[in-house]
Amino acid sequence: MKLDDALQIRDDVLAGRVSATEVAAAALRRIEEADGLLRAFLTVEPERVLERARDVDRQVREADGNLPLAGVPVAIKDNISTKGLRTTCGSRILGNYIPPYTATAVRLLEEAGAVVIGKTNCDEFAMGSSTENSAFQVTRNPYDLDRVAGGSSGGSAVAVAAGMATLALGSDTGGSVRQPASFCNIVGLKPTYGRVSRYGLVAFASSLDVIGALAHNPRDAALLLSVIAGEDRSDSTSSSVPVPDYLGAISKPLKGLRIGIPKEFFDPGLDAEVKAIIDEALKNVSTLGCDLTEVSLPHTPYAIADYYIIAPAEASSNLARYDGVRYGYRCARPGDLMEMYVRSRARGFGAEVKRRIMIGTFALSSGYYEAYYGRAMKVRTLVRGDYERAFEGVDLLIAPVAPTPPFRIGEKVNDPVAMYLSDIYTVTANLAGIPAISVPCGFSASGLPIGLQILGRHFEEDTVLRAADQYFRAFPVAPRALRV
Amino acid sequence: MPIDRAEVARIAELARLEFLEGELDDFTAQFQRILDHIEKLKEVDVVGVEPTSHAARGEGLAGSTLRADAARGSIPVAEALSNAPDPGNDHFRVPRMI
Numbered sequence A: 001m002k003l004d005d006a007l008q009i010r011d012d013v014l015a016g017r018v019s020a021t022e023v024a025a026a027a028l029r030r031i032e033e034a035d036g037l038l039r040a041f042l043t044v045e046p047e048r049v050l051e052r053a054r055d056v057d058r059q060v061r062e063a064d065g066n067l068p069l070a071g072v073p074v075a076i077k078d079n080i081s082t083k084g085l086r087t088t089c090g091s092r093i094l095g096n097y098i099p100p101y102t103a104t105a106v107r108l109l110e111e112a113g114a115v116v117i118g119k120t121n122c123d124e125f126a127m128g129s130s131t132e133n134s135a136f137q138v139t140r141n142p143y144d145l146d147r148v149a150g151g152s153s154g155g156s157a158v159a160v161a162a163g164m165a166t167l168a169l170g171s172d173t174g175g176s177v178r179q180p181a182s183f184c185n186i187v188g189l190k191p192t193y194g195r196v197s198r199y200g201l202v203a204f205a206s207s208l209d210v211i212g213a214l215a216h217n218p219r220d221a222a223l224l225l226s227v228i229a230g231e232d233r234s235d236s237t238s239s240s241v242p243v244p245d246y247l248g249a250i251s252k253p254l255k256g257l258r259i260g261i262p263k264e265f266f267d268p269g270l271d272a273e274v275k276a277i278i279d280e281a282l283k284n285v286s287t288l289g290c291d292l293t294e295v296s297l298p299h300t301p302y303a304i305a306d307y308y309i310i311a312p313a314e315a316s317s318n319l320a321r322y323d324g325v326r327y328g329y330r331c332a333r334p335g336d337l338m339e340m341y342v343r344s345r346a347r348g349f350g351a352e353v354k355r356r357i358m359i360g361t362f363a364l365s366s367g368y369y370e371a372y373y374g375r376a377m378k379v380r381t382l383v384r385g386d387y388e389r390a391f392e393g394v395d396l397l398i399a400p401v402a403p404t405p406p407f408r409i410g411e412k413v414n415d416p417v418a419m420y421l422s423d424i425y426t427v428t429a430n431l432a433g434i435p436a437i438s439v440p441c442g443f444s445a446s447g448l449p450i451g452l453q454i455l456g457r458h459f460e461e462d463t464v465l466r467a468a469d470q471y472f473r474a475f476p477v478a479p480r481a482l483r484v
Numbered sequence B: 001m002p003i004d005r006a007e008v009a010r011i012a013e014l015a016r017l018e019f020l021e022g023e024l025d026d027f028t029a030q031f032q033r034i035l036d037h038i039e040k041l042k043e044v045d046v047v048g049v050e051p052t053s054h055a056a057r058g059e060g061l062a063g064s065t066l067r068a069d070a071a072r073g074s075i076p077v078a079e080a081l082s083n084a085p086d087p088g089n090d091h092f093r094v095p096r097m098i
Helices: A006-015 A020-038 A046-061 A104-111 A154-161 A178-183 A218-228 A272-286 A300-321 A337-348 A351-364 A370-393 A416-421 A427-432 A461-474 B005-014 B021-043
Strands: A041-043 A073-077 A115-120 A144-148 A167-171 A187-190 A211-215 A258-262 A291-295 A396-400 A436-443 A449-456
Touching (some): A006 A020, A006 A046, A020 A046, A020 A073, A020 A115, A041 A154, A046 A115, A073 A154, A104 A218, A115 A154, A154 A167, A154 A178, A154 A211, A167 A218, A178 A211, A178 A436, A178 A449, A187 A218, A211 A218, A218 A436, A218 A461, A258 A370, A272 A396, A272 A436, A300 A416, A300 A427, A351 A370, A351 B005, A351 B021, A370 A427, A416 B021, A436 A461, A449 A461
Parallel strands (some): A073 A115, A073 A167
Antiparallel strands (some): A041 A115, A167 A211, A187 A211, A187 A436, A436 A449
């Protein structure tokens, strides 16, 4: 059974052509077959999954409620809380953590009839661009097992790409949904900040974090977003802007849309092969009746430095809660309270998390605050202003997602700055809070996936999804065989 | 800005972290490289620019959702203690403080 089309599965389950239990069993079989090599999942409890699927089947039989995701298998990134189901954030410090509550986004999925299939691997606390920073395992790219899946939502991207789940939730703080989607030849949507409730998403950088959607096509991403979007009383930063009909809006023609090409995203750091594929995609877009113009986002060259002050500053504060008192790892036999804090944190956190806590603590500390964090917040205003000006003249922007195709496992692990620079084209959307999507666009000569990024104005996911869907259908990427 | 082992150790203390003697040199070198990169922000003219602390801004956008200041139920004590490394009877146990 193919698991690559959520709308089809939903329709089949509702019509009784297939049961949710059969779909779930197929997903579990595929995990059994492929995940030993791919290592996308951290926790799968087959009995729990099948029991849940039987519940959905009962609901379908009794026509109980509106089930837009009836029977659809969904993978959840392991930094999103699931009551009673281990949630580690890819960290040793939460290695045995069982949340006492469920994230709003997961609750909404389950109310819509989705079946949570398991929890997926990620960089520890979502800090990374390759899923190599997990305390437990390295997730591999299904198109080349020696290459990274991207990150930090690498497990979620691989779960979808390899047919172990039909949809997945990830989180995107600086590109963590879009970049792994690009590396795994699937669709990854980062919604507007506040469009999806963060309640139950373990906090990394609270002014940037957003839960995003991973799917095989833009239509399924629209379906998923329509279920999880909206205001939530449990998250005061969730937005009350009305949620439009994403699926309904998707087929409106693109003719007349004005599209900007941000010239700073085509800098010398962009790999020649990626550039050639994106250039070809831009030519394709122009045949859909859109006007293309070059635009400038002049503060882009400062975005990585800006992001790598703001995100660690917020992380250093958010991660202060891991103190070995109420939950999580506590070191053995601490002599006193201070030793317990320090040893538990030093042993519980991995290297990258410690680096970011240290950078953040430094940037917020007395004597450095104004020069680093204070300045970074002002540069953030300028980055956001760049987008505001660009969107006065155009409706969407089109750009690459990542400067290179998926890189080799191990290639950047010892060079944090090189790893950070791989986020250059994605972090600005988080700093500005705007929606953006990654859509499959082609393969490199050596068979590695490359995605196209489409960015829109705040709360205009409908326009972003519409462009993505029409590009996706007009210029499909010929499928390639997975390695597993 | 150059950073040395002593400064790294001081920041580690603020962050409630520690680095073993053998880790400190490597960490200081990495910290320096990251710092060298983020120094790039000093090139930007920010005179008269207001800071942005949040992606949310404006009416109806994130941040405007406030609930009434009324007491609500919470999870039961047993559940709140269920992940504790050293749960006591209705409390969290920690090592001696003084």
